[in-house]
Amino acid sequence: MAVFLQSLISGILIGGVYALIGIGLTLIFGVMRVINFAHGDILMVGMYLTYMIFTLLGIDPFVSVLITFPLMFLFGGFLQKVFINRVLDALAQNQILLTIGLGLIMSNTVMLIFTSDYKILSTSYSSATIKVGGGVSVSTPLLISFLITAAITAALYWFLLKTDTGQAIRATAQDRDAAQLMGINVKRMSIIAFGLGSALAGTAGALISPTYYIFPQVGSVFTLKAFVITVLGGMGSVVGATLGGVLIGITESMSAAYISSGWKDVVVFVLFLLVLLFKPSGLMGKSRT
Amino acid sequence: MRKHLLALGATLVLTPCLMAQKIGVINSMSGPEAPIGENITNGIKLAEEDLKKKGINLQLVWEDDTGKPQISMSAMEKLATRENVVGVVGPYTSACSNAVAKLAEKYHVPLLIPAAAKEEITRQGLAHVFRMNAPADKYASSLIDAAASLGKPKTIAFIYENTDFGTSTSKTAKDYVATKGIQVVADVSYPKGSADYRSTLAQIKSKNPDLVFMVSYVADAILLMRQSREVGLQPQAFLGAGAGFTTVEFAKERAISDNVISCTQWTDDVNWPGAKDFGARYKAKFGKEPTYHAACAYASMIIMAETAKASGGDRTKTRTALKAGKWNGIMGEVKFADYDGFTNQNNHQMLVQQIIAGKYETVLPAQFATKKAIYPFPKWK
Numbered sequence: 001m002a003v004f005l006q007s008l009i010s011g012i013l014i015g016g017v018y019a020l021i022g023i024g025l026t027l028i029f030g031v032m033r034v035i036n037f038a039h040g041d042i043l044m045v046g047m048y049l050t051y052m053i054f055t056l057l058g059i060d061p062f063v064s065v066l067i068t069f070p071l072m073f074l075f076g077g078f079l080q081k082v083f084i085n086r087v088l089d090a091l092a093q094n095q096i097l098l099t100i101g102l103g104l105i106m107s108n109t110v111m112l113i114f115t116s117d118y119k120i121l122s123t124s125y126s127s128a129t130i131k132v133g134g135g136v137s138v139s140t141p142l143l144i145s146f147l148i149t150a151a152i153t154a155a156l157y158w159f160l161l162k163t164d165t166g167q168a169i170r171a172t173a174q175d176r177d178a179a180q181l182m183g184i185n186v187k188r189m190s191i192i193a194f195g196l197g198s199a200l201a202g203t204a205g206a207l208i209s210p211t212y213y214i215f216p217q218v219g220s221v222f223t224l225k226a227f228v229i230t231v232l233g234g235m236g237s238v239v240g241a242t243l244g245g246v247l248i249g250i251t252e253s254m255s256a257a258y259i260s261s262g263w264k265d266v267v268v269f270v271l272f273l274l275v276l277l278f279k280p281s282g283l284m285g286k287s288r289t
Numbered sequence: 290m291r292k293h294l295l296a297l298g299a300t301l302v303l304t305p306c307l308m309a310q311k312i313g314v315i316n317s318m319s320g321p322e323a324p325i326g327e328n329i330t331n332g333i334k335l336a337e338e339d340l341k342k343k344g345i346n347l348q349l350v351w352e353d354d355t356g357k358p359q360i361s362m363s364a365m366e367k368l369a370t371r372e373n374v375v376g377v378v379g380p381y382t383s384a385c386s387n388a389v390a391k392l393a394e395k396y397h398v399p400l401l402i403p404a405a406a407k408e409e410i411t412r413q414g415l416a417h418v419f420r421m422n423a424p425a426d427k428y429a430s431s432l433i434d435a436a437a438s439l440g441k442p443k444t445i446a447f448i449y450e451n452t453d454f455g456t457s458t459s460k461t462a463k464d465y466v467a468t469k470g471i472q473v474v475a476d477v478s479y480p481k482g483s484a485d486y487r488s489t490l491a492q493i494k495s496k497n498p499d500l501v502f503m504v505s506y507v508a509d510a511i512l513l514m515r516q517s518r519e520v521g522l523q524p525q526a527f528l529g530a531g532a533g534f535t536t537v538e539f540a541k542e543r544a545i546s547d548n549v550i551s552c553t554q555w556t557d558d559v560n561w562p563g564a565k566d567f568g569a570r571y572k573a574k575f576g577k578e579p580t581y582h583a584a585c586a587y588a589s590m591i592i593m594a595e596t597a598k599a600s601g602g603d604r605t606k607t608r609t610a611l612k613a614g615k616w617n618g619i620m621g622e623v624k625f626a627d628y629d630g631f632t633n634q635n636n637h638q639m640l641v642q643q644i645i646a647g648k649y650e651t652v653l654p655a656q657f658a659t660k661k662a663i664y665p666f667p668k669w670k
Binding site: 006011117252256 | 319320321323324448451477478479480482483484485486487488489491492494495508511512515516518519520521538541542544545
C-alpha cells in the first residue's frame with residue numbers, strides 16, 4: 001500500500017510539472033497551428049536562466065520564477081515576431097523545420113557557453129522531504145513546484161476565460177480569419193501566445209531544476225513528453241494538456257513501481273496509442289473535420 | 290585546424306629518425322559523455338608532455354566519436370586506412386569500444402582501451418585489442434567482497450541504467466552474489482534521464498534489502514541518492530558501481546553522498562609510482578581533480594607511445610611488444626595477460642572507497658586504506 005501511495009503521489013506531483021510543459025505547447029499550437037519543436041529547448045533555456053540567477057545572484061529557484069517568467073515571455077515573443085510570424089502561412093513541414101532549427105541553435109549556443117557538463121543545482125532543501133505517514137514521504141521541492149504549477153495554471157485559466165486579451169487569444173485559436181474580421185490583432189495575439197507558451201516552458205524548467213539536472217540536450221527529453229501530453233489531451237486544449245500531464249506522470253510512476261523502470265516508456269506509449277486508436281482527437285479534443 | 294597543423298608539421302620533419310610516433314585517439318569529446326571524455330583528453334595531453342620530456346615526440350590524430358558507436362567506427366576506419374597510425378588509444382564508452390575492437394582486429398591496428406568497462410570487449414579473443422582498466426566484473430566483485438567483509442548481508446537489490454555499462458555490470462554482480470549466497474530481492478533497470486525514481490525506490494524499500502547496488506553515470510547517481518533519502522530507503526550499505534559515484538560533483542553533495550561505498554580504478558592517494566605527482570600536476574594544469582579515467586588514459590598513452598617507439602612504428606611489432614611487455618607506473622603494475630577467458634587484459638587491482646566527510650577515502654584493500662570503513666550505513670538525518 002505504501003508503494004502504491006508513494007507512486008501515486010510522486011506521479012501526480014511530477015505530472016503537474018509535465019502539465020505545465022504541455023499547456024505551453026498546446027497554447028502555441030491552438031493559436032498558431034504551429035507545432036513547436038523547440039519547446040524542450042525553450043525549457044532548457046529556462047533551466048539555465050534559473051541556474052545563472054541562482055549561482056550569480058543567489059536567488060532561490062522558486063523565487064526566481066518571478067524573473068524567469070517575464071524574461072522567457074519576452075524571449076518567446078521575440079521568437080514569434082522575428083521568426084514564426086513569417087512562416088504562419090507556409091507549409092507545415094517548413095514550420096517544423098524552422099522550429100527544429102531554432103531548437104538546435106538554442107541547445108548548441110548553450111553548449112558553447114556552458115559546455116556539455118551536467119549542472120546540478122543544489123539548494124538547502126533539494127533533498128528535503130515531508131513525511132506523510134504510513135512510510136510515504138513527499139519531496140519538498142517537488143511539492144512546492146506542484147503548488148506553483150497549480151497557481152500558474154489557475155491564473156492562466158482566469159486569464160484566458162475572463163480577460164479581454166484572453167478571450168481574444170481564444171477567439172484567434174477558434175477561427176483566425178473570423179477573429180481578424182472582428183477586429184482582433186491576430187499577429188499580436190500570436191506573439192502573446194508564443195510568449196506565454198515559452199514563459200510556461202521556462203517556468204517548468206525553473207521548477208524542475210532543483211530536483212533534476214541541467215545539460216544542453218535536456219530539451220529533447222521534454223519535447224517528446226510535451227508532444228505525448230498535448231496529443232493525448234487533444235491538440236489545442238488547455239484542460240486536455242493539464243489532464244494529459246498528470247495522467248502521464250501517474251502512468252510513468254505506476255508502471256515503474258509495478259512493472260519496471262525500463263518499461264515505463266513502453267507503457268506510456270501503449271496508452272498513448274490506445275487513446276489515439278479509440279479517440280483520435282485526444283481526450284478533450286474536438287474533431288476538426 | 291589542429292589536425293592540419295599536425296599534418297603540416299609531419300611533412301616538414303623529413304628525417305625518419307626524428308619522425309614523431311603517429312598515434313590515433315578516439316574519445317567522446319562532445320555529446321552526453323563529454324564531461325568524462327574531457328578527463329581522458331586531459332590525461333592524454335599530460336602524457337604527451339611527459340613523453341616529449343623523455344624524447345618521444347608524438348603526432349596525435351584526435352577523433353571525436355560524440356559517444357556514438359557508428360561515429361567511433363568511422364573514426365577507426367579513417368585512422369587505420371587513411372592516417373596510417375601505429376596504434377589507437379580509446380574510445381571511452383563500452384558501446385563504442387566494443388564496436389571499434391572488431392575493426393582494430395580487421396585492420397591489424399593495436400588498440401589500447403583505457404577505461405571501458407564491458408567485459409565482452411576483451412573476451413572475444415581479439416589479438417589486437419588491449420585494455421588498461423579492470424572490466425565490469427571487478428567492480429561488482431570488489432564491492433560485494435567489501436560489503437561481505439564488513440558485515441553479513443543476506444539480501445541485495447539492484448538498480449541500474451539500461452545501457453551496456455549498466456546491464457553488464459549488474460549481470461556479473463548478480464552472478465557473483467549467487468556464489469556468495471546473497472539473495473537478489475529486487476532487480477530494476479531504468480532509462481537514463483528520468484526525472485523520477487521515487488516509485489522504483491519505494492518498491493525496493495518495501496523489500497528491505499541489506500545492500501543496494503547502483504550502476505549510474507554522474508547526474509543520475511545524485512538523483513538516485515537524493516530520492517533514496519526522500520523515500521527513506523535504508524540498507525546496510527549503498528554500493529555505487531563506477532562512473533557516477535566516483536566524481537567530485539557527487540562527493541560535494543554531502544547530505545546524500547556521505548558513506549556511500551564505491552570502487553575506482555585509481556585515486557591520487559594510492560602508493561603506485563607517480564600517482565601523487567600525476568594528481569598534483571593534473572590539478573595545477575587543468576584546475577580540476579583527475580578522475581580514474583584521466584589516469585587510465587595517461588598510462589595507456591605512455592605505454593602505447595613507448596611501445597610504438599621501441600617497435601619503430603611497426604604495427605605488428607607494437608602488438609607483440611604490448612603483449613610481452615610489463616610496466617609499473619601511476620596505474621600500478623600493468624601487464625596484458627590472458628586469464629578467465631580474457632585476452633590482453635590488464636588484471637588491475639580495484640580500490641574500494643567510501644565518501645567520508647565529503648572526501649573519497651580508500652577503505653579496502655587494507656594495504657592502500659586511508660580510513661576505516663563506516664558500516665552499516667548511518668540512519669538518514
